[in-house]
Amino acid sequence: MARIVMKFGGTSVVNIERIEAVADKVKGEVDAGNQVGVVVSAMAGVTNQLVAYVDEISTLYDAREYDVVVSTGEQVTSGLLALALQKRGLDARSCLGWQIPVETDDAHGKARITAIRADRVVEWMEKGKVVVVPGFQGVAPDGRVTTLGRGGSDTSAVALAAAVEADLCDIYTDVSGVYTSDPRIVAKARKLDKITYEEMLEMASVGAKVLQTRSVEMAMKHEVRLQVRSSYSDEPGTLVVGEDEIVEQELVSGITCSRDEAKITLTCVADRPGVAATIFGPLADAAINVDMIVQNVSADGKSTDLTFTVAEADREKAVQTLKAEKSELGFLEILSDSDVVKVSVIGMGMRSHVGVAQKMFSALADKGINIQVISTSEIKVSVLIEEEYTELALRALHHAYGLDAK
Amino acid sequence: MARIVMKFGGTSVVNIERIEAVADKVKGEVDAGNQVGVVVSAMAGVTNQLVAYVDEISTLYDAREYDVVVSTGEQVTSGLLALALQKRGLDARSCLGWQIPVETDDAHGKARITAIRADRVVEWMEKGKVVVVPGFQGVAPDGRVTTLGRGGSDTSAVALAAAVEADLCDIYTDVSGVYTSDPRIVAKARKLDKITYEEMLEMASVGAKVLQTRSVEMAMKHEVRLQVRSSYSDEPGTLVVGEDEIVEQELVSGITCSRDEAKITLTCVADRPGVAATIFGPLADAAINVDMIVQNVSADGKSTDLTFTVAEADREKAVQTLKAEKSELGFLEILSDSDVVKVSVIGMGMRSHVGVAQKMFSALADKGINIQVISTSEIKVSVLIEEEYTELALRALHHAYGLDAK
Numbered sequence: 001m002a003r004i005v006m007k008f009g010g011t012s013v014v015n016i017e018r019i020e021a022v023a024d025k026v027k028g029e030v031d032a033g034n035q036v037g038v039v040v041s042a043m044a045g046v047t048n049q050l051v052a053y054v055d056e057i058s059t060l061y062d063a064r065e066y067d068v069v070v071s072t073g074e075q076v077t078s079g080l081l082a083l084a085l086q087k088r089g090l091d092a093r094s095c096l097g098w099q100i101p102v103e104t105d106d107a108h109g110k111a112r113i114t115a116i117r118a119d120r121v122v123e124w125m126e127k128g129k130v131v132v133v134p135g136f137q138g139v140a141p142d143g144r145v146t147t148l149g150r151g152g153s154d155t156s157a158v159a160l161a162a163a164v165e166a167d168l169c170d171i172y173t174d175v176s177g178v179y180t181s182d183p184r185i186v187a188k189a190r191k192l193d194k195i196t197y198e199e200m201l202e203m204a205s206v207g208a209k210v211l212q213t214r215s216v217e218m219a220m221k222h223e224v225r226l227q228v229r230s231s232y233s234d235e236p237g238t239l240v241v242g243e244d245e246i247v248e249q250e251l252v253s254g255i256t257c258s259r260d261e262a263k264i265t266l267t268c269v270a271d272r273p274g275v276a277a278t279i280f281g282p283l284a285d286a287a288i289n290v291d292m293i294v295q296n297v298s299a300d301g302k303s304t305d306l307t308f309t310v311a312e313a314d315r316e317k318a319v320q321t322l323k324a325e326k327s328e329l330g331f332l333e334i335l336s337d338s339d340v341v342k343v344s345v346i347g348m349g350m351r352s353h354v355g356v357a358q359k360m361f362s363a364l365a366d367k368g369i370n371i372q373v374i375s376t377s378e379i380k381v382s383v384l385i386e387e388e389y390t391e392l393a394l395r396a397l398h399h400a401y402g403l404d405a406k
Numbered sequence: 407m408a409r410i411v412m413k414f415g416g417t418s419v420v421n422i423e424r425i426e427a428v429a430d431k432v433k434g435e436v437d438a439g440n441q442v443g444v445v446v447s448a449m450a451g452v453t454n455q456l457v458a459y460v461d462e463i464s465t466l467y468d469a470r471e472y473d474v475v476v477s478t479g480e481q482v483t484s485g486l487l488a489l490a491l492q493k494r495g496l497d498a499r500s501c502l503g504w505q506i507p508v509e510t511d512d513a514h515g516k517a518r519i520t521a522i523r524a525d526r527v528v529e530w531m532e533k534g535k536v537v538v539v540p541g542f543q544g545v546a547p548d549g550r551v552t553t554l555g556r557g558g559s560d561t562s563a564v565a566l567a568a569a570v571e572a573d574l575c576d577i578y579t580d581v582s583g584v585y586t587s588d589p590r591i592v593a594k595a596r597k598l599d600k601i602t603y604e605e606m607l608e609m610a611s612v613g614a615k616v617l618q619t620r621s622v623e624m625a626m627k628h629e630v631r632l633q634v635r636s637s638y639s640d641e642p643g644t645l646v647v648g649e650d651e652i653v654e655q656e657l658v659s660g661i662t663c664s665r666d667e668a669k670i671t672l673t674c675v676a677d678r679p680g681v682a683a684t685i686f687g688p689l690a691d692a693a694i695n696v697d698m699i700v701q702n703v704s705a706d707g708k709s710t711d712l713t714f715t716v717a718e719a720d721r722e723k724a725v726q727t728l729k730a731e732k733s734e735l736g737f738l739e740i741l742s743d744s745d746v747v748k749v750s751v752i753g754m755g756m757r758s759h760v761g762v763a764q765k766m767f768s769a770l771a772d773k774g775i776n777i778q779v780i781s782t783s784e785i786k787v788s789v790l791i792e793e794e795y796t797e798l799a800l801r802a803l804h805h806a807y808g809l810d811a812k
Contacts, residue, residue: 016462050482056422057489065492068485068500072478076456079474083463086471094474098504099549143505 002167003035003125007135007157010044011174012231013077016084022231023084025172026130030090035125037164039135039157040081042073047150063108067137067147071097074134074153082132092130095121097137097145102156104138104146111138111146113155113218118163125164133160154215162222169224171211172231177238178203178210180403181255185391188404192253194239194246199253200226202346202380216240243348251356252347252401257390261291262315263340263372265307266322268332271298279306279322279329286321288314292342292375292384306331307373309384312338340372341390344382345397357381363400369393408573409441409531413541413563416450417580418637419483422490428637429490431578432536436496441531443570445541445563446487448479453556469514473543473553477503480540480559488538498536501527503543503551508562510544510552517544517552519561519624524569531570539566560621568628575630577617578637583644584609584616586809587661591797594810598659600645600652605659606632608752608786622646649754657762658753658807663796667697668721669746669778671713672728674738677704685712685728685735692727694720698748698781698790712737713779715790718744746778747796750788751803763787769806775799 006026013019022040029036041047050070054061078094085092100121104111121131135153138146148155154171161169177191178200195203197220204213210228219226219240229237239245269275276295283290291309298304310318319336322329350356357374360381364371369392373384385393398404412432419425428446435442447453456476460467484500491498506527510517527537541559544552554561560577567575583597584606601609603626610619616634625632625646635643645651675681682701689696697715704710716724725742728735756762763780766787770777775798779790791799804810 016459020463053422053482053486054489057426057486058493061489062492065485065488065500068488068502069482072481075478075481076459076475079471080459080463082471082474083460083467086468087464094471096474096551145502 001033001035003164004029005037005039005157005161005164005166005169006172007039007153007170008041008172008231009153009174010041010047012172013040013042013081014044016080019077019080019084022081022172023088025231026081026085027088027090030128030130035128036130037121037125037160037166038081038130038132039153039160040074040077040132041135041153043077046073046076064144067108067145071134071137071145071147074136078132078134085130085132090130091128092132093124094132094134096134098139098143100133102133102138102159104140104148106140106142106144106146108140108144108146110149111140113138113148113159116159116163118160121160122164151212152214154212155218158215158218158222158224158226161224162218167225168227169219170227170229170237172229173210174231175210175228176230176233176235177228178240178254180253181394181398182257185257185394186255186398188398190403190405192238193236194241195253196243196246196348197240198243198379199346199348200240202344202377203254203256211240246348249349250347251349251353252345252403254346255394255397255401255403256344256346257394258342258344259387259390260312261309261338261340261342261384262312262318263307263309263337263384264315264318264322265305265335266329266331266333267305267335268303269306270330271302271304276306282321282325283310283318286317288318288321292373292382294373309340309342309373339387340384341387342382342384343390343393343397344380345401346380348379350381351378359400360397363396364393367392367396369396407439407441409570410435411443411445411563411567411570411572411575412578413445413559413576414447414578414637415559415580416447416453418578419446419448419487420450422486425483425486425490428487428578429494431637432487432491433494433496434640436534436536441534442536443527443531443566443572444487444536444538445559445566446480446483446538447541447559449483452479452482470550473514473551477540477543477551477553480542484538484540491536491538496536497534498538499530500538500540502540504545504549506539508539508544508565510546510554512546512548512550512552514546514550514552516555517546519544519554519565522565522569524566527566528570557618558620560618561624564621564624564628564630564632567630568624573631574633575625576633576635576643578635579616580637581616581634582636582639582641583634584646584660586659587800587804588663591663591800592661592804594804596809596811598644599642600647601659602649602652602754603646604649604785605752605754606646608750608783609660609662617646652754655755656753657755657759658751658809660752661800661803661807661809662750662752663800664748664750665793665796666718667715667744667746667748667790668718668724669713669715669743669790670721670724670728671711671741672735672737672739673711673741674709675712676736677708677710682712688727688731689716689724692723694724694727698779698788700779715746715748715779745793746790747793748788748790749796749799749803750786751807752786754785756787757784765806766803769802770799773798773802775802
């Protein structure tokens with residue numbers, strides 16, 4: 001017997017037929033003797049419709065009212081699933097964000113959960129009641145409805161799992177787990193049995209859209225064991241767990257790519273202390289997130305070129321922001337390029353093994369792929385390359401690190 | 407300066423364009439110096455969709471979960487209207503049923519409002535804030551969401567108006583007021599400037615679907631002045647008020663018809679004390695509402711015929727219920743007929759004037775219309791006639807009582 005939180009995303013509850021299928025899955029866990037809590041998203045498409053209504057009225061909306069509108073989708077699903085569970089003879093009830101309560105800060109539209117008062121939920125679960133909680137929603141200190149930002153239902157599920165001290169948090173989705181690479185590009189990609197929180201975080205932040213980043217951070221912090229699995233089958237998925245649970249650590253766990261990148265270069269920037277701060281200050285003020293940064297060694301000791309990447313959506317804004325400060329910043333030219341992709345190699349193993357980055361560089365060189373920018377973290381090496389080489393690079397790296405399925 | 411509650415139904419908020427138009431109307435009242443509270447229905451069609459989802463899962467649903475699902479439509483509209491009002495520079499916010507709170511009993515799906523704690527709302531209104539309240543919803547003593555039954559937003563509006571001691575509760579709808587008769591049938595029907603609560607109640611209960619019956623009862627109890635008016639124009643509508651506000655009382659205010667009637671006759675029923683109770687007991691047990699009842703004088707002192715009406719939807723059930731008890735009840739035959747219509751003449755004036763009923767009977771006789779059953783109340787005379795005479799009867803009565811527009 002275990003205590004489980006099951007989370008179902010929008011495609012898993014897209015219509016009544018799928019909600020009935022979800023109810024069957026939940027009943028399966030209850031029949032197996034488990035205590036079950038469920039977190040649900042809105043039926044796929046519903047939240048988009050609600051957001052479109054808000055945008056039609058005003059793009060400069062009051063986020064408190066936005067939350068009142070968009071939080072309803074999950075509420076509908078929670079009631080419907082509770083009904084479908086009752087039809088199967090289960091003792092089930094919905095419990096809304098403000099009813100539990102799921103307490104958040106007051107950052108409407110992207111609120112953070114501060115506490116879940118789960119005593120009552122635990123009591124119900126111990127009595128065999130299935131509690132269905134709408135994801136994505138909470139309540140601010142002043143009693144108004146909040147939402148956690150898109151994809152926030154993952155975070156709701158992990159937070160609930162932490163609050164009820166669940167043995168496992170199953171994230172049901174439309175993929176069967178976490179893969180070594182995108183199977184649509186790399187045919188030989190394999191589903192991973194296990195992956196560490198740290199690796200999953202790097203995967204999530206570089207474009208493997210399986211789990212919301214914040215949900216993984218929260219799982220890591222509270223040591224919630226996560227499982228990413230398919231709502232269309234009963235196969236086990238991928239466990240996201242602490243390092244200690246993984247006996248044989250692979251050198252590299254995944255190869256990912258992110259196309260949502262733009263490269264910006266400032267030429268002939270003065271090579272003196274403080275210049276980077278001068279440049280990145282205005283970007284930070286404009287809420288533009290800068291990712292990779294490279295500053296060339298100065299050839300003449302006076303000026304240098306500075307290259308960095310931003311999200312493609314921020315490219316134009318970044319260029320305009322810097323142009324407006326040109327006299328202040330003192331650069332010659334500003335160049336930008338969207339035909340780039342960030343390819344990353346991720347693995348806990350690289351902390352203890354040398355040569356992981358070198359293997360990446362030579363595998364790409366063998367295919368004649370030019371590396372424009374490099375950045376590294378403890379468990380990740382990322383390179384920026386020309387976008388048309390994306391597929392070639394992913395397959396070459398997948399093979400080079402021995403990840404190909406047999 | 408006045409304190410006003412404005413209520414907008416589903417067709418008035420069917421899309422963003424109409425919500426913007428509603429916002430303009432609200433702004434008009436604020437600009438005129440009034441304190442305004444607003445109650446909104448779900449966008450037309452939304453509640454039906456939500457009910458259909460519930461029915462698709464189970465027709466024997468848990469009304470508590472039904473309420474969680476169907477209450478969301480109004481919540482969406484309240485947030486959207488608050489945003490549209492803010493766009494117009496107004497200080498506006500939504501306030502959900504559980505936030506105010508609108509306290510109800512726990513009769514989920516058809517809950518009754520027990521109290522509205524409106525101190526905070528009054529404070530906001532006095533500061534010029536427009537509070538937008540989703541109609542139809544409340545919160546039960548145990549903190550779960552309740553709904554008031556279909557059309558319940560009228561009741562929400564009246565209850566809010568009573569709680570904030572509003573000077574007027576404007577019910578905006580797709581008709582421009584209360585008419586002396588159905589204008590689709592009686593071309594010369596006139597919009598009434600004023601009507602009493604009592605008359606409106608009789609109108610509502612016999613098929614003039616302008617206001618939910620319960621909302622009128624509540625308005626009468628709390629002396630809330632109601633106005634039924636069009637959301638498509640700025641013309642004044644019909645005031646529903648206490649008798650003392652109406653200086654010159656018309657003899658008859660309206661002629662209505664209800665087609666949703668079925669007539670049932672039991673022949674040769676024993677003419678002895680208690681027989682009526684014996685017959686209507688089983689119907690009451692089966693939750694069948696009996697309306698008009700006529701028992702003929704017995705010709706032989708031993709048996710008589712008994713005729714009554716029920717809602718058409720209950721006809722078959724009523725017949726089956728009585729047939730099952732035939733040996734117990736002791737009647738000869740059971741006859742039923744759906745080709746009947748109930749036509750009613752309604753007016754406060756008939757309390758102090760004789761001959762109102764007589765005028766009805768002779769007007770119908772003049773047109774050769776046979777009266778099958780008659781029932782009367784203090785301010786209403788109703789007759790059951792053959793359905794094909796409906797239009798003829800309405801026009802004849804409208805003319806006979808001098809209601810025709812000039």
